[in-house]
Amino acid sequence: MIKFGASLLSWILPEWKAAEGAYAIQKTAAAGFDILEILLPPSMDIDTATVRKQLQEHHIQAICSFNLPANCHIPFYPDQAYEAIKSALDKAAELESAILAGVLHSAIGVFSGSVKTAQENETLVQVLTLSAGYASRLGITMCLEPINRYESYICTCAADVLDLIEQVGSPALALHLDTFHMNIEEDNFRDPVIIAAGI
Template sequence: MAKLGLHTFAAAPKWDVATMRAMLPKLATHKVRVLEIPLLDPAEIDVEATRGFLEETGIEAVCSLGLPRDIDVIADPEAGLDFLKPAFEVARGVGSASLSGVTYGTIGKISGAPRKQAEFDGTARFIERAAKLAKGYGLGLGIEPCNRYETHIMNTGADGRAYCEAVGADNVFIHIDTYHMNIEEVSYARGFRDCGPFLGYVHLSESNRGAPGAGTIGWAEVFETLVEVGFDGITTLESMNHVHPAIASALAIWHPVAANPDDVLDAGLPFIHRAAEAAGFRYD
């Protein structure tokens, strides 16, 4: 049975145990079983306090990040791996099973041209090395296709599958996001199906990055297809209600994504439950 998660950015710009502890009654009310912890700066995370909080509450963690702009994983893969190492250490330290996100490149970094074969090959080689490193920490490695305004390297579920197949590592999975799917896919159904057996994690993100149900995402199709493909993993509400300053510009977050910030959780989480239930998608 699937689990419902919440990305920290829906509640605060950075991970903070005290903030999350204050939210426990709300998380329990909305049956949130997983919290996504952004590791844009792994040094910000109090690993011991975070692991203690998660063990105490029984909440599961997923860790995520995007690489900084000054790293080019094709020209200098060692720099990319050096950036990932402390993130892998933190992810393992807090008890996460994976590190996911734009682990293969930089959010907001585009060439202005179609992806070249050399870029595909170089990125695949980096993902292969990153996956091997992640496995040494006992972690899965998620790769998130993003829209064309954020990357030209990986935009669709089919792109993600091509990389997974090229890499051939058993701990690499596709982390797909409805916000990006809304821009890039022929349909939500096609995007999920194209991931094939590599579909491992889903971001539930509205078309305007705000509260689910207050935009144009086709939620019935999203959940109906997740039922069809037999997905029983983690689906996480991601909203840019708050955003870490390190990536605000790359994500083009120029103004509030919801007129009332409380709606993202107070209206968005109940909406997700209703939409899932209507489609026969079951949460634990």
């Protein structure tokens, strides 16, 4: 059966607070959705036991997302990025989310002043290989979201993410498509979906 979900940002600002989170869960259930995408805060300050109970009470499934903060831009801070991704994966597991989606390849709005270099790509592959291994042990799939050129120089289209996934070679990595960014970067909406269907 097809399930329908809402984003946390449909109800509250992108800053997790306990009361606002509870409100978002209630609103998601009242609107008849099955799923709530919970954007994890960089601080990881979220009481997952309480949130999991609230989700269960309202019969809502969680799907977690996470965007790397500026101090975890993989090409600049690979160790910090890996630790942040691990923490996000741990929180996702605690919320019984089988997916961690979002901008997991770079920090939004951080630029080097150049295009992605071969060394940066090597660093990305190393960090994502480690991250995918950790995700796999938790039974979680990491879905990497390409974002537009005004917000990143690392992965701006589906092809960029698919190339990284191929280099890493882990079934724990997948593609997360956002129509806002697709509208800017892709030639059309159909081709990326068809091309990515096999992963």
